[in-house]
Amino acid sequence: MNKLLRLFKESLINMYAVRDAFRVIKPFLRRHWKPHAGLFLLVFLEIGLTLATAWLMGRMTDSAVNRQFDELMSMVPLALGLTALGIAAGYFGSHLELWASGKVIKDLREYLLRHLLLVSPEYTDRSRPGKLLTHFTQDLFGVEGMIGANLVQVIRLPIIFAAVLLYMAQTHWLLAAISVAAAPLVALCGGLFGLLLKRNSRSIYDQVEKMNVFLSETIHGLSVIRSYTLEKAYFGKYYAHSERLYGLARKETRLQGFYAAFGQIAGSGIFLFCLCFAAYLVSTSQITVGSMVAFLNLTGHLIYPLTGMAAIWIGYQNSVPALERLMEVLKQQPQTLLLPGYVSTPTPTKGLSIHFENVTFGYGGRPVIDRFSLNIRSGQTVAIVGTTGAGKSTLFNLLQGYYQPQQGLIEVDGKRIAELAPDELRSSMALVAQETFLFAGTIRDNLLLARPGLTDADIQAAAKAANLHDFIQSLPDGYDTVVGERGAGLSGGQRQRVAIIRAILKDAPILLMDEATSALDSETEHQVKEALKRVQRGRTTLVIAHRLSTIHHADQIVVLEEGKITEIGTHEQLIRKNGPYRKLVRHQHFLDKEINAAT
Ligand SMILES: Nc1ncnc2c1ncn2[C@@H]1O[C@H](COP(=O)(O)OP(=O)(O)OP(=O)(O)O)[C@@H](O)[C@H]1O
Numbered sequence: 147m148n149k150l151l152r153l154f155k156e157s158l159i160n161m162y163a164v165r166d167a168f169r170v171i172k173p174f175l176r177r178h179w180k181p182h183a184g185l186f187l188l189v190f191l192e193i194g195l196t197l198a199t200a201w202l203m204g205r206m207t208d209s210a211v212n213r214q215f216d217e218l219m220s221m222v223p224l225a226l227g228l229t230a231l232g233i234a235a236g237y238f239g240s241h242l243e244l245w246a247s248g249k250v251i252k253d254l255r256e257y258l259l260r261h262l263l264l265v266s267p268e269y270t271d272r273s274r275p276g277k278l279l280t281h282f283t284q285d286l287f288g289v290e291g292m293i294g295a296n297l298v299q300v301i302r303l304p305i306i307f308a309a310v311l312l313y314m315a316q317t318h319w320l321l322a323a324i325s326v327a328a329a330p331l332v333a334l335c336g337g338l339f340g341l342l343l344k345r346n347s348r349s350i351y352d353q354v355e356k357m358n359v360f361l362s363e364t365i366h367g368l369s370v371i372r373s374y375t376l377e378k379a380y381f382g383k384y385y386a387h388s389e390r391l392y393g394l395a396r397k398e399t400r401l402q403g404f405y406a407a408f409g410q411i412a413g414s415g416i417f418l419f420c421l422c423f424a425a426y427l428v429s430t431s432q433i434t435v436g437s438m439v440a441f442l443n444l445t446g447h448l449i450y451p452l453t454g455m456a457a458i459w460i461g462y463q464n465s466v467p468a469l470e471r472l473m474e475v476l477k478q479q480p481q482t483l484l485l486p487g488y489v490s491t492p493t494p495t496k497g498l499s500i501h502f503e504n505v506t507f508g509y510g511g512r513p514v515i516d517r518f519s520l521n522i523r524s525g526q527t528v529a530i531v532g533t534t535g536a537g538k539s540t541l542f543n544l545l546q547g548y549y550q551p552q553q554g555l556i557e558v559d560g561k562r563i564a565e566l567a568p569d570e571l572r573s574s575m576a577l578v579a580q581e582t583f584l585f586a587g588t589i590r591d592n593l594l595l596a597r598p599g600l601t602d603a604d605i606q607a608a609a610k611a612a613n614l615h616d617f618i619q620s621l622p623d624g625y626d627t628v629v630g631e632r633g634a635g636l637s638g639g640q641r642q643r644v645a646i647i648r649a650i651l652k653d654a655p656i657l658l659m660d661e662a663t664s665a666l667d668s669e670t671e672h673q674v675k676e677a678l679k680r681v682q683r684g685r686t687t688l689v690i691a692h693r694l695s696t697i698h699h700a701d702q703i704v705v706l707e708e709g710k711i712t713e714i715g716t717h718e719q720l721i722r723k724n725g726p727y728r729k730l731v732r733h734q735h736f737l738d739k740e741i742n743a744a745t
Pocket residue numbers: 271509514532533534535536537538539540541580
């Protein structure tokens with residue numbers, strides 16, 4: 147009893163889940179109402195064809211039984227016409243179905259990527275790439291069970307059921323009543339199978355996500371796997387995942403098989419019962435043979451709407467988990483409504499001032515930046531130093547508006563960044579990040595991304611400005627050298643050089659360099675640093691550096707410890723104090739001396 151109550155409760159919750167899922171796709175359905183309306187109109191044609199065919203079969207049978215061959219032959223053109231109409235309706239139906247569901251899925255797919263591009267990095271940083279990919283490769287297609295022909299079926303099947311029942315009741319009401327006696331049982335079983343399938347399909351979606359996450363990590367971590375000889379272990383893990391997915395898929399097939407068998411047993415049982423009863427009615431001359439044929443022909447049309455409705459319910463139960471997973475992304479608040487695009491800055495070489503005031507921030511409540519205040523005048527170069535995890539890169543994240551401080555404010559050129567559009571804010575900054583990311587394509591393709599309208603001459607000028615033109619020319623195909631996904635095929639230092647040229651090409655008034663030269667050898671680093679000094683002229687520059695010898699020239703050096711400023715001043719001022727900066731310099735100096743002594 148308790149189990150039944152639980153199932154009943156679950157089915158109620160499921161109805162709410164289906165309703166919520168529909169809310170998500172409603173705007174897309176509305177946009178593509180035409181193919182859905184077309185499918186709906188075809189429903190009436192199909193009902194007409196079903197009844198007309200049954201009627202015609204009855205008439206033709208009676209003509210044959212009564213040896214009225216002329217009448218029989220006169221009905222052949224009508225039979226051919228109905229068949230042709232049925233074929234045409236089938237053709238247009240599948241065309242409309244593809245149009246309806248294809249368009250909705252296409253729009254949903256585009257909307258999903260658009261949304262992902264607009265949501266806060268807080269969400270995308272938290273989500274693993276494999277999980278986000280699964281939304282596009284698996285979840286989107288799960289929605290198909292709720293749109294197109296499946297959606298129209300919800301209206302179509304009850305109408306067919308009612309129309310066929312009315313027609314049959316006209317012939318013999320008792321026979322019609324017997325035919326539908328099993329309806330509640332078929333519907334109830336369909337509902338229960340739907341629940342079981344929903345549970346299973348949720349597990350399938352989760353399992354596919356786990357496998358995609360695992361695969362994405364395995365492919366990106368291949369070098370670690372190889373060097374730590376983890377191949378066997380990783381294969382074992384994937385094998386276990388794959389086995390589990392296979393088990394779930396088998397369970398789904400089994401459940402669907404059970405339900406299909408149940409539908410067939412119910413259908414055949416009803417058919418057989420009706421056949422016997424109708425034969426009795428014919429033998430007692432209560433109905434004609436033709437009426438019996440028409441009646442039996444329609445029995446199938448009475449059963450399949452019932453099993454069909456249950457199958458649709460089951461299909462919905464498969465789609466609901468997919469939509470719930472998509473909703474998890476779609477419910478994330480976008481940072482802006484319009485897709486950001488590049489906004490040119492009128493005077494890129496005139497740096498903009500930056501002001502942090504009492505900024506406090508933590509990821510998920512864990513404090514990282516603590517009442518941070520700093521004033522950077524236009525054109526100044528400020529270096530931020532400090533131990534690993536002190537919060538240096540987080541300051542860059544906050545300045546670019548990826549995360550919002552929990553307290554305090556940040557201003558760029560006197561304007562609060564929270565009030566600036568993301569494209570306006572980010573177009574004013576060029577970043578060389580700690581981890582260099584290059585897209586698959588040529589080096590030129592990667593450089594052209596810096597801003598629209600760049601020419602080959604601009605690219606070469608920027609490379610020369612960074613003392614890196616010769617390096618690019620030395621690559622096998624120069625600027626046309628192809629790099630793989632995530633910059634594969636180039637060394638870490640080579641990738642970093644391309645990233646530096648890309649940042650210069652952006653020609654922004656603020657330069658953000660997070661360990662921008664850390665992967666370069668010391669000679670190249672020196673050359674690039676000298677070149678960057680020229681590029682920095684007039685621009686506001688924030689540099690994060692571990693190698694302190696590279697930041698002596700900074701107008702201000704900020705020492706950060708656990709998100710707090712512990713010291714601030716020029717290199718000369720700080721070195722005179724016996725504070726953390728001097729300690730860091732001494733430590734590095736000591737290391738340099740050790741290296742010199744050893745070499
Ligand atoms: N996206 C994130 N989500 C949660 N915590 C994060 C995230 N990014 C950084 N952190 C945490 O915030 C703290 C500061 O990180 P941050 O990258 O700002 O340090 P950092 O000073 O730049 O370090 P490093 O010199 O090693 O680059 C660290 O403890 C880190 O684990």
